[in-house]
Amino acid sequence: MSPTRPLGNLRVANFGWVWAGPVVGQTLGFLGAEVYKIESRARVDLTRTLPPFAGGVRDPNRSLSNHACWAGNGSVTLNLTKPEARELALALIAKCDVVIENFGPGFMPRIGMGYEDLRKVRDDIIMFSMPAAGLTGPLKDVRTYGLSLTSLTGLDSLTGYTGGGPIPVENAFSDPLNGIFGAFAILTALAHRNRTGKGQHVDYSQQEAVMQLVGPAFMDYAMNGRVAGPRSNRHPLDRAAPHGVFPCAGDDRWISIAVLTESEWLGLVEAMGRPAWAAEPRFATPETRIANLDAIHEQVSAWTRGSDDHELAARLQRHGVAAAPVLNVADLLSDPHYRARGTFIEVTHPLGFRETIYGGYVKTSGFAPAVRPGPAMGQDNEHVFMGLLGLDDVRYRALVESEVIY
Amino acid sequence: MAGGALEGVRVVELGQMVSAPYCAKLFADYGADVVKVEPLAGDTARTWGPFPGDVPHPEKSGLFFFLNTNKRSVALDGSAERGRALLLDLLSRADVLIENQLPQQMRSLRLDYATLRDTNPNLVVVSITPFGQTGPYAEWNGYDLNAYHLTGASHRYCGRPGEAPLEHGTFAADFYGAMTAATWGLAAVLGRDLVGGGQHVDVSCAEAIAATFVGGQNIGALAQDGKWERRTGVGMPLGAPATILPCKDGHVWMLALEPGQWNGLVSAMGDPEWAQIDMFQDMFSRAQNSDVIYPMIEEWTMQHGKFELMEKCQAAGCPVTAVFTVGEAAASDHLQARDYFVEIEHPLLGKLRDLGAPFKLPASPGGPTRPAPLLGQHTDEVLTERLGLDAASITRLRSDRVIR
Numbered sequence: 001m002s003p004t005r006p007l008g009n010l011r012v013a014n015f016g017w018v019w020a021g022p023v024v025g026q027t028l029g030f031l032g033a034e035v036y037k038i039e040s041r042a043r044v045d046l047t048r049t050l051p052p053f054a055g056g057v058r059d060p061n062r063s064l065s066n067h068a069c070w071a072g073n074g075s076v077t078l079n080l081t082k083p084e085a086r087e088l089a090l091a092l093i094a095k096c097d098v099v100i101e102n103f104g105p106g107f108m109p110r111i112g113m114g115y116e117d118l119r120k121v122r123d124d125i126i127m128f129s130m131p132a133a134g135l136t137g138p139l140k141d142v143r144t145y146g147l148s149l150t151s152l153t154g155l156d157s158l159t160g161y162t163g164g165g166p167i168p169v170e171n172a173f174s175d176p177l178n179g180i181f182g183a184f185a186i187l188t189a190l191a192h193r194n195r196t197g198k199g200q201h202v203d204y205s206q207q208e209a210v211m212q213l214v215g216p217a218f219m220d221y222a223m224n225g226r227v228a229g230p231r232s233n234r235h236p237l238d239r240a241a242p243h244g245v246f247p248c249a250g251d252d253r254w255i256s257i258a259v260l261t262e263s264e265w266l267g268l269v270e271a272m273g274r275p276a277w278a279a280e281p282r283f284a285t286p287e288t289r290i291a292n293l294d295a296i297h298e299q300v301s302a303w304t305r306g307s308d309d310h311e312l313a314a315r316l317q318r319h320g321v322a323a324a325p326v327l328n329v330a331d332l333l334s335d336p337h338y339r340a341r342g343t344f345i346e347v348t349h350p351l352g353f354r355e356t357i358y359g360g361y362v363k364t365s366g367f368a369p370a371v372r373p374g375p376a377m378g379q380d381n382e383h384v385f386m387g388l389l390g391l392d393d394v395r396y397r398a399l400v401e402s403e404v405i406y
Numbered sequence: 407m408a409g410g411a412l413e414g415v416r417v418v419e420l421g422q423m424v425s426a427p428y429c430a431k432l433f434a435d436y437g438a439d440v441v442k443v444e445p446l447a448g449d450t451a452r453t454w455g456p457f458p459g460d461v462p463h464p465e466k467s468g469l470f471f472f473l474n475t476n477k478r479s480v481a482l483d484g485s486a487e488r489g490r491a492l493l494l495d496l497l498s499r500a501d502v503l504i505e506n507q508l509p510q511q512m513r514s515l516r517l518d519y520a521t522l523r524d525t526n527p528n529l530v531v532v533s534i535t536p537f538g539q540t541g542p543y544a545e546w547n548g549y550d551l552n553a554y555h556l557t558g559a560s561h562r563y564c565g566r567p568g569e570a571p572l573e574h575g576t577f578a579a580d581f582y583g584a585m586t587a588a589t590w591g592l593a594a595v596l597g598r599d600l601v602g603g604g605q606h607v608d609v610s611c612a613e614a615i616a617a618t619f620v621g622g623q624n625i626g627a628l629a630q631d632g633k634w635e636r637r638t639g640v641g642m643p644l645g646a647p648a649t650i651l652p653c654k655d656g657h658v659w660m661l662a663l664e665p666g667q668w669n670g671l672v673s674a675m676g677d678p679e680w681a682q683i684d685m686f687q688d689m690f691s692r693a694q695n696s697d698v699i700y701p702m703i704e705e706w707t708m709q710h711g712k713f714e715l716m717e718k719c720q721a722a723g724c725p726v727t728a729v730f731t732v733g734e735a736a737a738s739d740h741l742q743a744r745d746y747f748v749e750i751e752h753p754l755l756g757k758l759r760d761l762g763a764p765f766k767l768p769a770s771p772g773g774p775t776r777p778a779p780l781l782g783q784h785t786d787e788v789l790t791e792r793l794g795l796d797a798a799s800i801t802r803l804r805s806d807r808v809i810r
Contacts, residue, residue: 002600002601002602004600004601005597005600005601006593006594006596006597006598006600006601007593007596007597008597008600009600019622023618027589031590031593031597032597032600052626052627052630052631052633054626054630064625064626064627064629064630065622065623065624065626065627067626068621068622068623068625068626069622069623133740134744134766136743136744137740137741137743137744138739138740138743139738139740140740142720142727143720143723143724143725144659144725144727145661145725147641147642147648147659147661148641148659148661148725148727149727151650151658151659151727151728151729151730152727152728152730152735153730153735154730154731154732154734154735154736155574155576156650156657156659156729156730157657157729157730157731157732158574158575158576158732159564159572159573159574159575160572160575161565161566161569161570161572165650165652165657166650166657166729167564167565167566167572167639167650168564168639168640168641168649168650168659169563169564169574170562170563170564170637170638170640170641170642170643171562171563171619171623173559173563173574173578173619176618176619176622177582177585177619179618180585180586180589180614180618181585181586181588181589181764182765183589183593184432184585184588184589184592185764185765185767187589187592187593187596188411188412188436188592188767188770188772189411189767189769189770190596191411191412191415191592191596192411192767192769192770194596195413195414196769198769199769200767200768200769200770201768202765202766202767202768203765203766203768204765204766205744205746205765205766207741208741208744208746208762208763208764208765209764209765211735211741211746211761212428212581212761212764213574213576213577213578213581214576214732214735214761215469215472215473215576215761216456216468216469216472216576216577217575217576217732218472218732218735218736218761219456219468219469219471219472219760220455220456220468220732221732221733221736222468222736222758222759222760223456223457223458223468223755223758224456224458224459224460225733226456227731227732227733228575228732229731230575231575232570232572233551233555233570233572233573234575235551236575236576236577237454237455237456237469238455239453239454239455240549243551244551244570245551245555245560245570245571245572246570247570252561252568252636254555254561254570254571256551256552256554256555256556258548258549258550258551258552260549264547317546317547320547321547322546322547322548322549322551322552323547323552324543324546324548324552324553324555324556325555325556326555326556326560326561326571327555327556327557327558327561327616328558328561328562328634328636329558329561329562329620329624329628329634329635329636330628330632330634331558332558332616332620332621332624332625332628333625333628333629336541336542337537337541337542337543337556338541338613338616340540340541340542341538341540341541341610341613343613343616343617343621344617344621344625344629346629355626355629355630356625356626356628356629356630357621357625357626358617358618358621358622358625359617361586361610361613361614361616361617361618362586362587362590362607362608362609362613362614363538363539363540363607363608364590364594364605364606364607364608365519365605365606365607365608366594366601366602366603366604366605366606367597367601367605
């Protein structure tokens with residue numbers, strides 16, 4: 001395993017806030033980049049104020065969900081309402097390869113940090129903008145939350161119980177997804193820069209990126225004019241039966257079972273002890289099983305209901321059936337698979353307390369992903385302003401005093 | 407694609423269905439040269455619809471079309487000794503392998519990472535599976551559904567209490583894993599000089615979601631306080647309004663949390679008297695009275711269309727959005743103005759509309775330009791160009807059913 005990481009040569013200024021933008025920085029950070037989130041006590045990022053707090057002490061440096069979502073970003077504090085702070089930000093950008101921002105279109109140019117402004121200090125800069133609906137177009141200024149952004153893509157219209165209306169996903173699924181995938185967009189621009197020496201301004205519309213997930217249903221619309229609706233946990237293209245989540249013994253316990261092939265069906269029938277219903281002609285072929293999906297699901301539910309989810313999954317797996325327990329949040333820390341893979345880890349925050357975050361959620365044989373605990377606000381101020389930008393001690397203190405570095 | 411950002415990157419894909427094919431498509435759509443190696447019977451996705459008029463045909467799957475644009479297809483039997491040799495030869499000249507077989511399947515094909523590293527130490531092997539290469543579930547049979555529900559996402563965030571937890575009506579875990587794999591895989595390619603060659607990038611679709619979506623928000627509270635929650639069926643139970651509501655012609659995502667947003671909503675509703683009451687001036691107390699306020703708001707939304715509601719609320723500073731159906735998204739003037747959709751000519755499907763690039767790189771545009779390949783369409787071309795085989799050898803391999 002190499003002591004260096006793939007993005008060990010990359011420096012990033014991250015103006016991203018709330019969730020999606022910070023995750024872009026986090027992703028590049030895992031891969032070795034040096035990432036500085038630029039934030040300010042003048043307008044504390046909302047997610048730093050969310051409970052629960054470490055040790056129960058309410059403080060913008062102690063929000064546990066904030067750290068778990070952001071860990072890997074460094075932090076410098078600059079009050080960008082002040083001109084000197086914007087100058088310092090530009091001086092930092094001059095020493096960066098990438099700038100990330102997830103404000104509405106037009107905000108960065110308004111504070112003198114549009115792409116053309118950035119090019120003046122760093123000609124080959126890669127600027128990555130990720131507004132909700134892109135930098136141009138009639139909906140460019142649309143107001144959304146990460147929670148509701150998916151409604152613009154068609155994805156929400158597919159989520160719910162068969163025959164009913166859409167059921168909301170109760171958190172911003174698209175934020176971490178766009179955070180991770182946004183890093184891919186930056187890497188493609190980096191590949192272009194490696195070859196040509198030229199930077200560019202990436203226009204990443206969160207709507208368009210998330211709408212890729214709607215591709216299968218979109219093709220049915222394009223080919224057949226059919227508009228899909230909510231479909232419970234059925235196979236997106238109706239190619240499997242059973243395909244769903246079935247009740248198990250205990251409080252709100254469930255198992256997922258997906259049968260796509262004939263051998264999986266035979267395995268399921270065997271695991272169930274060859275019940276008479278499974279031999280009925282209407283369940284004889286994949287096509288007829290799919291046509292009689294509701295009837296199969298009723299039978300399978302009756303069979304799973306009394307069983308332990310984990311034991312049943314293991315039993316079905318022994319018969320070659322794709323089955324797994326439906327985990328609840330409490331299971332995440334105790335599940336043997338995530339424990340074995342070190343998905344969640346305990347770290348010490350710069351302010352001294354211990355906290356649990358996720359580590360490198362992708363396993364790489366060539367390097368160990370960089371794991372850094374959630375940043376304390378301004379933890380990298382001295383390193384960046386005095387070390388990297390060369391301010392002397394007196395000047396630095398004065399800027400802190402005047403709440404420019406704040 | 408000439409001039410694409412990833413021009414010069416050579417990818418071999420051993421992908422079935424959704425995750426690895428979508429990951430490799432991202433490379434292809436941004437300019438990499440992607441050779442999709444299919445078994446002689448083809449990628450299973452070819453047998454999945456949608457098909458035009460619902461008539462199955464191995465070259466007319468809409469899913470396969472969507473997931474395989476800009477690629478070349480080589481059909482060979484990797485379980486035959488000569489087929490495996492061709493595959494290894496391709497891999498010895500490639501930068502990246504993207505695959506989604508279960509780990510034991512790769513081992514039985516003698517394509518485990520140790521073998522691949524011996525063949526080409528500079529190769530980045532990107533494996534995308536439901537559960538990952540290690541851990542007690544590594545060899546479990548599994549699909550998108552099983553991975554998604556192993557994350558806590560459905561149990562915590564989607565469905566009515568007491569009823570089945572829900573996944574989005576698409577291959578959400580496969581796409582999440584594919585995008586994650588594209589990012590980490592491309593970093594491994596670009597960083598080969600720094601880390602000293604290729605490596606194995608092990609992506610578990612379930613782990614990516616469990617960590618970055620569910621874990622990020624919930625793991626701190628669970629670890630410190632033992633606290634955890636489950637789905638409620640309401641968009642945001644602590645603040646209101648924040649959920650999907652029905653309207654005259656469908657649904658809207660109703661959101662008005664901050665005071666300015668609430669005031670915007672109230673004015674869009676025509677300043678009804680009930681909305682002026684003191685206890686409705688704060689998102690938390692509104693949530694505590696959600697059984698009162700949601701029916702009142704719904705009475706109003708039911709009288710209007712989703713786009714009218716969206717326009718009115720947005721203009722008043724309130725982030726309400728229409729719940730677009732797939733058809734409405736496909737007709738969106740915004741997406742059309744941004745050239746999000748493309749039209750591609752396919753030899754059997756004719757002109758077909760497709761989603762375009764997921765993000766815009768002005769200096770090195772991406773997106774689908776060439777249709778998904780026919781099965782084995784490029785077998786001869788690739789074996790000739792890449793491996794230098796002559797026509798006689800190709801004919802022999804074909805008559806021996808090693809290639810197609």
